Amino acid sequence: MHGMSTVLEVIVDRLRLDQxxxxxxxxxxxxxDHIAKQTRRRFEWQYFMNPYRSDIERDERLNIYVASIDGKIVGCMG
Known part of the structure; x- marks a missing residue:
């Protein structure tokens, strides 16, 4: 594939609740499975059940940044 290039558009934005x-x-x-289950439990507690949470902004976005390509989340930070 010498001489060919592929350009991917990566979008970085805060995680929306619908994502x-x-x-x-x-x-x-x-x-x-194991890590995914632990992550789900922590995520639910940290962002939805925690009585001291302040992470959900008025625009229903979390303070987690995600990278997406063609609408698919491929990376995160936060």
């Missing part, structure tokens, strides 16, 4: 399952699926794909 929650896609975000958690990333951990399933990368780390398997």
């Amino acid at each position: 929650k399952e896609h975000f958690l699926n990333l951990f399933q794909e990368c780390y398997g």
Whole structure:
């Protein structure tokens, strides 16, 4: 494939609440069942059940940054 290049558009933005399952699926794909279950439990507590949470902004985005390609979450930080 010498001489050919592929340009991918990577979009980085804060995680929207409607992307929650896609975000958690990333951990399933990368780390398997055990880590995915732990991540889901922590995520639910930290962002939804924690009485002291302040992470959900008025625009229903979390303070987690995700990288997406063609609408699929491929990375995260936060």
